[in-house]
Amino acid sequence: MNLAEELETGGTKFEAPIRLVSSHHVSNPGFLSHRKGEFWFGRQHIAQNPFHEADVHVLGVDLKSISITYVHQDVFLLTVEFAVSRSFDQVEEFLGKVAEAFSSALARSQQDAWYGNLVLKLDVEGLRDVSPKLAGTLHIEASVQLSSIDTVPVDRRIFENLRWTPLTSIFVEGMRSPQAKSKFLFWFVILEELEKRVEFLRLFTPLLSKEEKSQISAMSLSKEAKSRIENVLNAPTTTREGRPEKLLRILQHIGLGEISNSDGKFTVDEAVCRSLIKQRNNVAHLGAVIDEHQLYRVLFPLAQGALRYLEKEGP
Structure with missing residues:
Protein backbone atom coordinates (compact mmCIF):
# COMPACT_ATOMS: atom_id res chain seq x y z
CA MET A 1 0.00 0.00 0.00
CA VAL A 130 -1.88 3.38 15.92
CA SER A 131 -2.92 0.73 13.42
CA PRO A 132 -0.33 -1.96 12.66
CA LYS A 133 1.55 -0.88 9.53
CA LEU A 134 2.55 -3.08 6.65
CA ALA A 135 6.28 -3.50 6.13
CA GLY A 136 7.66 -1.04 3.61
CA THR A 137 4.85 1.51 3.94
CA LEU A 138 5.40 5.11 4.89
CA HIS A 139 3.47 6.35 7.94
CA ILE A 140 3.36 10.07 8.74
CA GLU A 141 2.29 11.57 12.06
CA ALA A 142 2.16 15.30 12.57
CA SER A 143 0.63 17.72 15.04
CA VAL A 144 0.81 21.41 15.74
CA GLN A 145 0.54 23.06 19.13
CA LEU A 146 -0.14 26.78 19.42
CA SER A 147 -0.02 28.77 22.63
CA SER A 148 -0.07 32.49 23.22
CA ILE A 149 0.42 34.91 26.08
CA ASP A 150 -1.62 38.10 26.18
CA THR A 151 -0.25 41.07 28.06
CA VAL A 152 -2.90 42.57 30.35
CA PRO A 153 -1.99 46.09 31.51
CA VAL A 154 -3.31 47.37 34.83
CA ASP A 155 -3.39 50.89 36.22
CA ARG A 156 -5.53 53.10 38.44
CA ARG A 157 -7.63 54.41 35.55
CA ILE A 158 -8.67 50.92 34.46
CA PHE A 159 -10.06 50.06 37.88
CA GLU A 160 -11.77 53.41 38.38
CA ASN A 161 -13.52 53.10 35.00
CA LEU A 162 -14.97 49.65 35.68
CA ARG A 163 -18.74 49.33 35.26
CA TRP A 164 -21.07 46.53 36.35
CA THR A 165 -24.73 45.62 35.81
CA PRO A 166 -26.50 42.21 35.87
CA LEU A 167 -25.93 42.16 32.11
CA THR A 168 -22.18 42.25 32.78
CA SER A 169 -22.50 38.86 34.48
CA ILE A 170 -24.44 37.46 31.51
CA PHE A 171 -21.81 38.69 29.05
CA VAL A 172 -18.95 37.22 31.12
CA GLU A 173 -20.78 33.88 31.38
CA GLY A 174 -20.55 33.80 27.61
CA MET A 175 -16.83 34.46 27.82
CA ARG A 176 -16.38 31.62 30.32
CA SER A 177 -18.43 29.07 28.44
CA PRO A 178 -16.42 26.63 26.26
CA GLN A 179 -19.41 25.83 24.04
CA ALA A 180 -20.24 27.92 20.96
CA LYS A 181 -24.01 27.57 21.45
CA SER A 182 -23.79 28.76 25.04
CA LYS A 183 -21.61 31.69 24.06
CA PHE A 184 -24.11 32.65 21.37
CA LEU A 185 -27.08 32.55 23.75
CA PHE A 186 -25.37 34.61 26.45
CA TRP A 187 -24.06 37.26 24.05
CA PHE A 188 -27.29 37.52 22.07
CA VAL A 189 -29.15 38.31 25.31
CA ILE A 190 -27.29 41.66 25.30
CA LEU A 191 -28.73 42.49 21.86
CA GLU A 192 -32.18 41.36 22.97
CA GLU A 193 -31.94 43.79 25.87
CA LEU A 194 -31.28 46.58 23.39
CA GLU A 195 -34.45 45.62 21.52
CA LYS A 196 -36.51 46.10 24.70
CA ARG A 197 -35.33 49.64 25.42
CA VAL A 198 -38.14 52.21 25.24
CA GLU A 199 -35.81 54.97 24.02
CA PHE A 200 -35.66 53.29 20.62
CA LEU A 201 -39.44 53.17 20.06
CA ARG A 202 -39.37 56.50 18.26
CA LEU A 203 -37.17 54.94 15.58
CA PHE A 204 -40.02 52.72 14.38
CA THR A 205 -43.52 53.02 12.97
CA PRO A 206 -46.32 51.40 15.03
CA LEU A 207 -48.26 48.76 13.15
CA LEU A 208 -51.54 50.53 13.93
CA SER A 209 -52.38 54.19 14.39
CA LYS A 210 -53.92 55.53 17.61
CA GLU A 211 -57.31 55.69 15.90
CA GLU A 212 -57.08 52.06 14.79
CA LYS A 213 -56.07 50.97 18.27
CA SER A 214 -59.01 52.88 19.74
CA GLN A 215 -61.41 51.19 17.35
CA ILE A 216 -60.15 47.75 18.33
CA SER A 217 -60.32 48.62 22.03
CA ALA A 218 -63.92 49.76 21.59
CA MET A 219 -64.98 46.35 20.30
CA SER A 220 -67.32 44.32 22.44
CA LEU A 221 -64.88 41.94 24.09
CA SER A 222 -64.37 40.41 27.50
CA LYS A 223 -62.14 42.34 29.88
CA GLU A 224 -59.46 39.61 29.71
CA ALA A 225 -59.50 39.46 25.90
CA LYS A 226 -59.37 43.24 25.58
CA SER A 227 -56.41 43.41 27.99
CA ARG A 228 -54.49 40.82 26.02
CA ILE A 229 -55.15 42.52 22.71
CA GLU A 230 -54.10 45.92 24.07
CA ASN A 231 -50.88 44.40 25.44
CA VAL A 232 -50.06 43.07 21.97
CA LEU A 233 -50.96 46.32 20.23
CA ASN A 234 -48.87 48.40 22.64
CA ALA A 235 -45.86 46.08 22.70
CA PRO A 236 -42.61 47.59 21.36
CA THR A 237 -42.31 44.72 18.87
CA THR A 238 -45.64 45.51 17.18
CA THR A 239 -44.29 47.72 14.41
CA ARG A 240 -44.37 47.86 10.64
CA GLU A 241 -40.64 47.14 10.50
CA GLY A 242 -39.47 43.54 10.87
CA ARG A 243 -37.10 42.44 13.61
CA PRO A 244 -33.90 42.38 11.48
CA GLU A 245 -34.57 45.92 10.23
CA LYS A 246 -35.25 47.17 13.75
CA LEU A 247 -32.16 45.55 15.21
CA LEU A 248 -30.01 47.09 12.48
CA ARG A 249 -31.52 50.53 13.07
CA ILE A 250 -30.85 50.29 16.81
CA LEU A 251 -27.25 49.19 16.24
CA GLN A 252 -26.68 52.04 13.80
CA HIS A 253 -28.28 54.49 16.24
CA ILE A 254 -25.78 53.63 19.00
CA GLY A 255 -22.78 53.61 16.68
CA LEU A 256 -22.53 49.89 15.94
CA GLY A 257 -23.34 50.03 12.23
CA GLU A 258 -19.67 49.33 11.63
CA ILE A 259 -17.51 47.26 13.94
CA SER A 260 -13.85 46.34 14.19
CA ASN A 261 -12.68 42.76 14.53
CA SER A 262 -9.53 40.78 13.84
CA ASP A 263 -10.32 40.91 10.12
CA GLY A 264 -10.55 44.71 10.10
CA LYS A 265 -13.61 46.92 9.63
CA PHE A 266 -16.96 45.20 9.12
CA THR A 267 -20.25 46.82 8.08
CA VAL A 268 -23.33 45.39 9.78
CA ASP A 269 -26.32 45.15 7.43
CA GLU A 270 -29.83 43.75 7.58
CA ALA A 271 -28.69 40.37 6.21
CA VAL A 272 -26.26 40.00 9.12
CA CYS A 273 -28.99 40.87 11.64
CA ARG A 274 -31.35 38.40 10.00
CA SER A 275 -28.72 35.67 10.16
CA LEU A 276 -28.03 36.32 13.85
CA ILE A 277 -31.73 36.23 14.68
CA LYS A 278 -32.18 33.03 12.70
CA GLN A 279 -29.31 31.40 14.60
CA ARG A 280 -30.89 32.51 17.88
CA ASN A 281 -34.20 30.94 16.90
CA ASN A 282 -32.55 27.71 15.74
CA VAL A 283 -29.95 27.29 18.47
CA ALA A 284 -32.05 24.80 20.44
CA HIS A 285 -33.13 22.83 17.38
CA LEU A 286 -31.74 19.39 16.74
CA GLY A 287 -28.69 19.57 14.53
CA ALA A 288 -28.47 23.38 14.52
CA VAL A 289 -24.90 24.58 14.05
CA ILE A 290 -23.53 27.96 15.10
CA ASP A 291 -21.63 29.95 12.48
CA GLU A 292 -18.48 30.45 14.54
CA HIS A 293 -17.17 33.17 12.23
CA GLN A 294 -20.26 35.25 12.97
CA LEU A 295 -20.10 34.28 16.64
CA TYR A 296 -16.55 35.53 17.20
CA ARG A 297 -16.13 38.14 14.46
CA VAL A 298 -19.59 39.74 14.58
CA LEU A 299 -21.70 38.89 17.64
CA PHE A 300 -18.82 39.20 20.13
CA PRO A 301 -17.91 42.80 19.19
CA LEU A 302 -21.59 43.72 18.84
CA ALA A 303 -22.35 42.37 22.32
CA GLN A 304 -19.38 44.31 23.72
CA GLY A 305 -20.59 47.55 22.15
CA ALA A 306 -24.18 46.97 23.25
CA LEU A 307 -23.02 46.23 26.80
CA ARG A 308 -21.00 49.44 26.93
CA TYR A 309 -24.11 51.38 25.89
CA LEU A 310 -26.35 49.64 28.42
CA GLU A 311 -23.84 50.02 31.26
CA LYS A 312 -23.54 53.71 30.49
CA GLU A 313 -27.26 54.39 30.11
CA GLY A 314 -28.34 52.29 33.09
CA PRO A 315 -31.71 50.55 33.56
Whole structure:
Protein backbone atom coordinates (compact mmCIF):
# COMPACT_ATOMS: atom_id res chain seq x y z
CA MET A 1 0.00 0.00 0.00
CA ASN A 2 1.41 3.40 -0.94
CA LEU A 3 1.07 6.69 0.98
CA ALA A 4 -1.90 7.99 -1.04
CA GLU A 5 -3.85 4.77 -0.47
CA GLU A 6 -3.04 4.77 3.25
CA LEU A 7 -4.17 8.37 3.74
CA GLU A 8 -7.40 7.67 1.84
CA THR A 9 -8.36 4.43 3.60
CA GLY A 10 -7.18 5.44 7.08
CA GLY A 11 -6.66 2.81 9.77
CA THR A 12 -8.48 0.52 12.14
CA LYS A 13 -6.92 1.32 15.53
CA PHE A 14 -6.89 4.78 17.10
CA GLU A 15 -6.13 6.31 20.47
CA ALA A 16 -6.89 9.66 22.06
CA PRO A 17 -6.37 11.19 25.51
CA ILE A 18 -9.53 11.63 27.57
CA ARG A 19 -10.30 13.31 30.89
CA LEU A 20 -13.21 13.51 33.29
CA VAL A 21 -13.71 17.23 33.91
CA SER A 22 -16.20 19.33 35.84
CA SER A 23 -18.32 22.01 34.22
CA HIS A 24 -17.66 24.39 37.13
CA HIS A 25 -16.67 24.61 40.76
CA VAL A 26 -18.25 26.32 43.75
CA SER A 27 -16.20 29.15 45.18
CA ASN A 28 -17.48 31.10 48.16
CA PRO A 29 -15.61 33.02 50.88
CA GLY A 30 -14.00 30.34 53.03
CA PHE A 31 -15.25 27.48 50.82
CA LEU A 32 -14.01 25.86 47.62
CA SER A 33 -15.45 22.72 46.04
CA HIS A 34 -14.15 21.17 42.83
CA ARG A 35 -15.54 17.95 41.41
CA LYS A 36 -13.08 15.44 39.95
CA GLY A 37 -13.49 12.09 38.26
CA GLU A 38 -11.43 8.90 37.95
CA PHE A 39 -12.07 5.74 35.95
CA TRP A 40 -12.43 2.50 37.86
CA PHE A 41 -12.83 -1.01 36.47
CA GLY A 42 -13.64 -4.10 38.52
CA ARG A 43 -13.62 -2.06 41.75
CA GLN A 44 -10.07 -0.91 41.08
CA HIS A 45 -8.55 2.26 39.72
CA ILE A 46 -7.73 2.02 36.02
CA ALA A 47 -4.04 2.50 36.89
CA GLN A 48 -4.13 -0.88 38.69
CA ASN A 49 -6.69 -2.58 36.48
CA PRO A 50 -6.87 -1.25 32.89
CA PHE A 51 -10.23 -1.55 31.13
CA HIS A 52 -10.32 -3.73 28.02
CA GLU A 53 -13.21 -5.39 26.22
CA ALA A 54 -13.34 -7.22 22.87
CA ASP A 55 -16.15 -7.38 20.32
CA VAL A 56 -18.13 -4.37 21.51
CA HIS A 57 -21.04 -2.68 19.70
CA VAL A 58 -20.99 1.10 20.43
CA LEU A 59 -23.43 3.62 18.92
CA GLY A 60 -24.13 1.32 15.98
CA VAL A 61 -20.44 0.66 15.27
CA ASP A 62 -18.71 -2.71 15.63
CA LEU A 63 -15.42 -2.53 17.50
CA LYS A 64 -12.85 -5.29 17.72
CA SER A 65 -11.84 -3.82 21.07
CA ILE A 66 -12.07 -0.79 23.32
CA SER A 67 -9.77 0.01 26.23
CA ILE A 68 -8.97 2.74 28.75
CA THR A 69 -5.56 3.00 30.38
CA TYR A 70 -4.07 5.46 32.86
CA VAL A 71 -1.49 8.00 31.65
CA HIS A 72 -0.80 10.51 34.43
CA GLN A 73 -2.65 12.85 36.81
CA ASP A 74 -6.15 13.26 35.30
CA VAL A 75 -5.30 11.99 31.82
CA PHE A 76 -6.40 8.60 30.50
CA LEU A 77 -6.00 6.99 27.08
CA LEU A 78 -8.98 5.71 25.12
CA THR A 79 -8.09 3.15 22.44
CA VAL A 80 -10.59 1.77 19.94
CA GLU A 81 -10.04 -0.79 17.21
CA PHE A 82 -12.64 -0.81 14.45
CA ALA A 83 -13.82 -3.84 12.55
CA VAL A 84 -13.26 -1.95 9.28
CA SER A 85 -10.89 0.84 8.29
CA ARG A 86 -11.90 4.42 9.19
CA SER A 87 -10.65 7.85 8.15
CA PHE A 88 -9.51 10.41 10.72
CA ASP A 89 -12.66 12.47 10.15
CA GLN A 90 -14.88 9.45 10.74
CA VAL A 91 -12.99 8.53 13.91
CA GLU A 92 -13.11 12.07 15.25
CA GLU A 93 -16.88 12.23 14.65
CA PHE A 94 -17.45 8.84 16.26
CA LEU A 95 -15.35 9.55 19.36
CA GLY A 96 -17.04 12.94 19.74
CA LYS A 97 -20.41 11.21 19.87
CA VAL A 98 -19.04 8.63 22.33
CA ALA A 99 -17.85 11.45 24.63
CA GLU A 100 -21.25 13.17 24.51
CA ALA A 101 -23.22 9.94 25.02
CA PHE A 102 -20.95 8.89 27.90
CA SER A 103 -21.35 12.34 29.52
CA SER A 104 -25.12 12.07 29.21
CA ALA A 105 -25.04 8.65 30.88
CA LEU A 106 -22.90 10.11 33.68
CA ALA A 107 -25.75 12.48 34.56
CA ARG A 108 -27.75 9.56 36.00
CA SER A 109 -25.25 9.14 38.83
CA GLN A 110 -24.84 12.88 39.46
CA GLN A 111 -27.89 13.64 41.55
CA ASP A 112 -26.33 16.81 42.93
CA ALA A 113 -25.18 18.98 40.02
CA TRP A 114 -24.74 21.98 42.33
CA TYR A 115 -21.01 21.25 42.57
CA GLY A 116 -20.56 20.84 38.83
CA ASN A 117 -21.50 18.38 36.09
CA LEU A 118 -18.85 15.77 35.43
CA VAL A 119 -18.35 15.20 31.69
CA LEU A 120 -16.01 13.19 29.48
CA LYS A 121 -13.65 15.44 27.53
CA LEU A 122 -11.93 14.15 24.42
CA ASP A 123 -8.56 15.81 23.75
CA VAL A 124 -8.94 15.49 20.00
CA GLU A 125 -5.58 17.15 19.30
CA GLY A 126 -3.96 13.95 20.63
CA LEU A 127 -5.90 11.62 18.34
CA ARG A 128 -3.47 9.17 16.71
CA ASP A 129 -3.68 6.31 14.26
CA VAL A 130 -1.88 3.38 15.92
CA SER A 131 -2.92 0.73 13.42
CA PRO A 132 -0.33 -1.96 12.66
CA LYS A 133 1.55 -0.88 9.53
CA LEU A 134 2.55 -3.08 6.65
CA ALA A 135 6.28 -3.50 6.13
CA GLY A 136 7.66 -1.04 3.61
CA THR A 137 4.85 1.51 3.94
CA LEU A 138 5.40 5.11 4.89
CA HIS A 139 3.47 6.35 7.94
CA ILE A 140 3.36 10.07 8.74
CA GLU A 141 2.29 11.57 12.06
CA ALA A 142 2.16 15.30 12.57
CA SER A 143 0.63 17.72 15.04
CA VAL A 144 0.81 21.41 15.74
CA GLN A 145 0.54 23.06 19.13
CA LEU A 146 -0.14 26.78 19.42
CA SER A 147 -0.02 28.77 22.63
CA SER A 148 -0.07 32.49 23.22
CA ILE A 149 0.42 34.91 26.08
CA ASP A 150 -1.62 38.10 26.18
CA THR A 151 -0.25 41.07 28.06
CA VAL A 152 -2.90 42.57 30.35
CA PRO A 153 -1.99 46.09 31.51
CA VAL A 154 -3.31 47.37 34.83
CA ASP A 155 -3.39 50.89 36.22
CA ARG A 156 -5.53 53.10 38.44
CA ARG A 157 -7.63 54.41 35.55
CA ILE A 158 -8.67 50.92 34.46
CA PHE A 159 -10.06 50.06 37.88
CA GLU A 160 -11.77 53.41 38.38
CA ASN A 161 -13.52 53.10 35.00
CA LEU A 162 -14.97 49.65 35.68
CA ARG A 163 -18.74 49.33 35.26
CA TRP A 164 -21.07 46.53 36.35
CA THR A 165 -24.73 45.62 35.81
CA PRO A 166 -26.50 42.21 35.87
CA LEU A 167 -25.93 42.16 32.11
CA THR A 168 -22.18 42.25 32.78
CA SER A 169 -22.50 38.86 34.48
CA ILE A 170 -24.44 37.46 31.51
CA PHE A 171 -21.81 38.69 29.05
CA VAL A 172 -18.95 37.22 31.12
CA GLU A 173 -20.78 33.88 31.38
CA GLY A 174 -20.55 33.80 27.61
CA MET A 175 -16.83 34.46 27.82
CA ARG A 176 -16.38 31.62 30.32
CA SER A 177 -18.43 29.07 28.44
CA PRO A 178 -16.42 26.63 26.26
CA GLN A 179 -19.41 25.83 24.04
CA ALA A 180 -20.24 27.92 20.96
CA LYS A 181 -24.01 27.57 21.45
CA SER A 182 -23.79 28.76 25.04
CA LYS A 183 -21.61 31.69 24.06
CA PHE A 184 -24.11 32.65 21.37
CA LEU A 185 -27.08 32.55 23.75
CA PHE A 186 -25.37 34.61 26.45
CA TRP A 187 -24.06 37.26 24.05
CA PHE A 188 -27.29 37.52 22.07
CA VAL A 189 -29.15 38.31 25.31
CA ILE A 190 -27.29 41.66 25.30
CA LEU A 191 -28.73 42.49 21.86
CA GLU A 192 -32.18 41.36 22.97
CA GLU A 193 -31.94 43.79 25.87
CA LEU A 194 -31.28 46.58 23.39
CA GLU A 195 -34.45 45.62 21.52
CA LYS A 196 -36.51 46.10 24.70
CA ARG A 197 -35.33 49.64 25.42
CA VAL A 198 -38.14 52.21 25.24
CA GLU A 199 -35.81 54.97 24.02
CA PHE A 200 -35.66 53.29 20.62
CA LEU A 201 -39.44 53.17 20.06
CA ARG A 202 -39.37 56.50 18.26
CA LEU A 203 -37.17 54.94 15.58
CA PHE A 204 -40.02 52.72 14.38
CA THR A 205 -43.52 53.02 12.97
CA PRO A 206 -46.32 51.40 15.03
CA LEU A 207 -48.26 48.76 13.15
CA LEU A 208 -51.54 50.53 13.93
CA SER A 209 -52.38 54.19 14.39
CA LYS A 210 -53.92 55.53 17.61
CA GLU A 211 -57.31 55.69 15.90
CA GLU A 212 -57.08 52.06 14.79
CA LYS A 213 -56.07 50.97 18.27
CA SER A 214 -59.01 52.88 19.74
CA GLN A 215 -61.41 51.19 17.35
CA ILE A 216 -60.15 47.75 18.33
CA SER A 217 -60.32 48.62 22.03
CA ALA A 218 -63.92 49.76 21.59
CA MET A 219 -64.98 46.35 20.30
CA SER A 220 -67.32 44.32 22.44
CA LEU A 221 -64.88 41.94 24.09
CA SER A 222 -64.37 40.41 27.50
CA LYS A 223 -62.14 42.34 29.88
CA GLU A 224 -59.46 39.61 29.71
CA ALA A 225 -59.50 39.46 25.90
CA LYS A 226 -59.37 43.24 25.58
CA SER A 227 -56.41 43.41 27.99
CA ARG A 228 -54.49 40.82 26.02
CA ILE A 229 -55.15 42.52 22.71
CA GLU A 230 -54.10 45.92 24.07
CA ASN A 231 -50.88 44.40 25.44
CA VAL A 232 -50.06 43.07 21.97
CA LEU A 233 -50.96 46.32 20.23
CA ASN A 234 -48.87 48.40 22.64
CA ALA A 235 -45.86 46.08 22.70
CA PRO A 236 -42.61 47.59 21.36
CA THR A 237 -42.31 44.72 18.87
CA THR A 238 -45.64 45.51 17.18
CA THR A 239 -44.29 47.72 14.41
CA ARG A 240 -44.37 47.86 10.64
CA GLU A 241 -40.64 47.14 10.50
CA GLY A 242 -39.47 43.54 10.87
CA ARG A 243 -37.10 42.44 13.61
CA PRO A 244 -33.90 42.38 11.48
CA GLU A 245 -34.57 45.92 10.23
CA LYS A 246 -35.25 47.17 13.75
CA LEU A 247 -32.16 45.55 15.21
CA LEU A 248 -30.01 47.09 12.48
CA ARG A 249 -31.52 50.53 13.07
CA ILE A 250 -30.85 50.29 16.81
CA LEU A 251 -27.25 49.19 16.24
CA GLN A 252 -26.68 52.04 13.80
CA HIS A 253 -28.28 54.49 16.24
CA ILE A 254 -25.78 53.63 19.00
CA GLY A 255 -22.78 53.61 16.68
CA LEU A 256 -22.53 49.89 15.94
CA GLY A 257 -23.34 50.03 12.23
CA GLU A 258 -19.67 49.33 11.63
CA ILE A 259 -17.51 47.26 13.94
CA SER A 260 -13.85 46.34 14.19
CA ASN A 261 -12.68 42.76 14.53
CA SER A 262 -9.53 40.78 13.84
CA ASP A 263 -10.32 40.91 10.12
CA GLY A 264 -10.55 44.71 10.10
CA LYS A 265 -13.61 46.92 9.63
CA PHE A 266 -16.96 45.20 9.12
CA THR A 267 -20.25 46.82 8.08
CA VAL A 268 -23.33 45.39 9.78
CA ASP A 269 -26.32 45.15 7.43
CA GLU A 270 -29.83 43.75 7.58
CA ALA A 271 -28.69 40.37 6.21
CA VAL A 272 -26.26 40.00 9.12
CA CYS A 273 -28.99 40.87 11.64
CA ARG A 274 -31.35 38.40 10.00
CA SER A 275 -28.72 35.67 10.16
CA LEU A 276 -28.03 36.32 13.85
CA ILE A 277 -31.73 36.23 14.68
CA LYS A 278 -32.18 33.03 12.70
CA GLN A 279 -29.31 31.40 14.60
CA ARG A 280 -30.89 32.51 17.88
CA ASN A 281 -34.20 30.94 16.90
CA ASN A 282 -32.55 27.71 15.74
CA VAL A 283 -29.95 27.29 18.47
CA ALA A 284 -32.05 24.80 20.44
CA HIS A 285 -33.13 22.83 17.38
CA LEU A 286 -31.74 19.39 16.74
CA GLY A 287 -28.69 19.57 14.53
CA ALA A 288 -28.47 23.38 14.52
CA VAL A 289 -24.90 24.58 14.05
CA ILE A 290 -23.53 27.96 15.10
CA ASP A 291 -21.63 29.95 12.48
CA GLU A 292 -18.48 30.45 14.54
CA HIS A 293 -17.17 33.17 12.23
CA GLN A 294 -20.26 35.25 12.97
CA LEU A 295 -20.10 34.28 16.64
CA TYR A 296 -16.55 35.53 17.20
CA ARG A 297 -16.13 38.14 14.46
CA VAL A 298 -19.59 39.74 14.58
CA LEU A 299 -21.70 38.89 17.64
CA PHE A 300 -18.82 39.20 20.13
CA PRO A 301 -17.91 42.80 19.19
CA LEU A 302 -21.59 43.72 18.84
CA ALA A 303 -22.35 42.37 22.32
CA GLN A 304 -19.38 44.31 23.72
CA GLY A 305 -20.59 47.55 22.15
CA ALA A 306 -24.18 46.97 23.25
CA LEU A 307 -23.02 46.23 26.80
CA ARG A 308 -21.00 49.44 26.93
CA TYR A 309 -24.11 51.38 25.89
CA LEU A 310 -26.35 49.64 28.42
CA GLU A 311 -23.84 50.02 31.26
CA LYS A 312 -23.54 53.71 30.49
CA GLU A 313 -27.26 54.39 30.11
CA GLY A 314 -28.34 52.29 33.09
CA PRO A 315 -31.71 50.55 33.56
